[in-house]
Amino acid sequence: MGALTDMKLEGVLCEFCGVYIGDEVSYPRKCKECQRAEKEAFSAELGEIAKDVEIAALRGKITQLESIINEIRAWLKSGAILTAKDPSGKLLEFDDNGEFISNIIGEISLPRK
Numbered sequence: 001m002g003a004l005t006d007m008k009l010e011g012v013l014c015e016f017c018g019v020y021i022g023d024e025v026s027y028p029r030k031c032k033e034c035q036r037a038e039k040e041a042f043s044a045e046l047g048e049i050a051k052d053v054e055i056a057a058l059r060g061k062i063t064q065l066e067s068i069i070n071e072i073r074a075w076l077k078s079g080a081i082l083t084a085k086d087p088s089g090k091l092l093e094f095d096d097n098g099e100f101i102s103n104i105i106g107e108i109s110l111p112r113k
């Protein structure tokens with residue numbers, strides 16, 4: 001192996017950019033600048049993952065809301081008052097015109113005639 005490679009493996013030079021760090025430590029290491037850049041890249045990557053998860057969660061909520069709305073439409077055809085759960089698990093009550101009546105805390109109940 002070349003001298004530069006040896007010095008990188010021994011931690012004398014930054015394993016990434018090759019800048020001089022200091023005395024031999026017997027393991028490869030990165031200079032402060034490269035550590036900072038790596039942390040920033042990692043944070044950015046985490047941020048992207050968090051955003052993806054958030055978007056997926058929002059899409060899930062929209063799907064849940066759509067299924068609630070479809071449920072409401074089906075029940076309204078039978079002239080019922082409907083209770084349904086919103087995505088946070090809160091119960092919602094609608095009258096026979098599909099107007100929102102209230103948030104209900106408790107068990108979901110069968111539609112009332």
Ligand SMILES: [Zn+2]
Pocket residue numbers: 014015016017018019030031032033034035
């Ligand atoms: Zn470096």
